Amino acid sequence: MRIKLQFLTIFLSFFPVYSQVSGVGINETIPEQALHLGSQTGTIRVDGLNATNNSYNGGGVDKTYPVYVDNNGDLTLKTTAYDNSDGDDAFLTAAINGTVSIIPIVQADDGYESVEITSYTFTVSRNTILEIKYSLSIEVFQNNLLTILKDQYARNITNFFTLNTPVLAPTTRRYAPSSKCYFNRNDNFTNPAALPDAATGYIYNTGTTYIPLTTGTHTLRLYGTVCSGSNNRATFIRFAGGPDAIFLRLY
Known part of the structure; x- marks a missing residue:
């Protein structure tokens, strides 16, 4: 039991993820949303939206593409007009x-x-x-x-x-x-x-x-x-x- 507790302590020191009733925080001790990224320079990467995996991503260094939300709340690069x-x-x-x-x-x-x-x-x-x-x-x-x-x-x-x-x-x-x-x-x-x-x-x-x-x-x-x-x-x-x-x- 002592060995398992030490391993858990080491694991958390590398990945400071904090979970409370209000949400999950990454580098954030008191999450203010369901998922809170507490970093001034950090961002979120979704491999399914990159140029290799998504035909709606045109690729190119320093180029960006708009992200939309579908009826299920999923993030997508595909736009469907009203x-x-x-x-x-x-x-x-x-x-x-x-x-x-x-x-x-x-x-x-x-x-x-x-x-x-x-x-x-x-x-x-x-x-x-x-x-x-x-x-x-x-x-x-x-x-x-x-x-x-x-x-x-x-x-x-x-x-x-x-x-x-x-x-x-x-x-x-x-x-x-x-x-x-x-x-x-x-x-x-x-x-x-x-x-x-x-x-x-x-x-x-x-x-x-x-x-x-x-x-x-x-x-x-x-x-x-x-x-x-x-x-x-x-x-x-x-x-x-x-x-x-x-x-x-x-x-």
Whole structure:
């Protein structure tokens, strides 16, 4: 019996694990949780989550990967979204209101117009995080899709999302805003009838954000705006006329 007690004393001196009713402590005499690691430099290693044993671990020195908890409380590197758009093309050009124009003769002399391009309404049964990533094409013209801008005035084109706000106001919270400034000085003053030679095609606004959501129904709206300055220069913008994508994920 004396030999067994001495062996037990030696064993505990190498592995200072303390167990009390409140939990188990490693280097901690009074555990404050069910498992308490009492070390300022120590960590926990799980071989089942390393690069050798887990395909979701990308490996690499000094690289880290997020750990999630499944319905059983098990730690895992695999994420399963509450809902996921899978990054599909969110737009069919013919089915959306993707144009906005500034018409000096009709509109007030403020040089600013906006349009709601599309919206998504969804219901969540618990608090969650909404992830948004988008890439939206933009085409810039003077009027319709035929006349290229060739004056010396810049246009600012912006895209952003709003949440549960049906009216766009200066105080409305704007998520994932992204802007481009378009400028083309191509006036031919000696020959005003000359055709402009500016390039046409797509430019893109891209953005990403994370929005906390509470339980209930929410509406996400995507807006496009254009500003030509206080001179209210004629401008025509088409959004989502090219290969566009909106990625939505609820965690």
